[in-house]
Amino acid sequence: MKSKGIRMTAQRKVIMEILKHSDSHLSADEIYLKARERKINIDFSTVYRNLNMMEENGLVSKLDFGDGKRRYELKEKHHHHHIICVNCRKTYKLKCCPLDGLEEELRKKSRFKISGHKFEVYGHCPDCQ
Amino acid sequence: MKSKGIRMTAQRKVIMEILKHSDSHLSADEIYLKARERKINIDFSTVYRNLNMMEENGLVSKLDFGDGKRRYELKEKHHHHHIICVNCRKTYKLKCCPLDGLEEELRKKSRFKISGHKFEVYGHCPDCQ
């Protein structure tokens, strides 16, 4: 962060730690609650402002699983997608990417300059079936 | 609609016509505005209630292109996805589906009972490049 002239504050440290130590994808209110548990004074607006800032700086990824709240995870080295349980919201990481082997074809057919994509699979996890 | 005991009202007729004559995917406020242009008295709540009802009855599809508003299109016979221009929001239909040939593999690996999926590609259309 410092390299970009971004100040390291107590609130930012906590948000980063919470994301680091969570295995799932947290929504803003979950992050807010976890931060409060750590007895740090923080406001929702600070959580949102920082998550947006971190996304702009490529530190976190914003996810949308279609339940009306955005979720956040630390940006990972390897590109991946998710399969999401529509009942308990548990997720499972998918290493495969539908754009592999499809990108060139799409570019030709659509003549778009492709810059991103979204792929999510929904279903019922083993526990919820 | 009648076969399902659903009444045909002036408002519903207009919403269906707007969807039918539009080549793009309209948001609720675009539908509301277009209906108003046709000088029909209609409220936002009616637009939303009807779009939800139509989705539940398999008449329209709800789409989410990640810009914070849901979009609607008349349900089409053949399953498809979209490539969306991040600048002008124009869309192009993709006939290919990433789940073809992937579904069985995913089911085995994740042990999820797959019920749905989302796939969208983003980029700049020829006009916006």
Added chain:
DNA sequence: AATGCAAATACAAGTGATTTGCATTATAGG
């Protein structure tokens, strides 16, 4: 053509997630 009633509407108010304005506080370079 008139009746009756459930279904659908308009309007207003309510949600829930996220954003913004602004006075105050705190980080990091000098």
Added chain:
DNA sequence: CCTATAATGCAAATCACTTGTATTTGCATT
């Protein structure tokens, strides 16, 4: 330590969408 200014907390606003309710309307039946 000082100081500029970035970041915060707080309150209020916004945005997309939903809900409660009194009133109206479609339509099957007289």
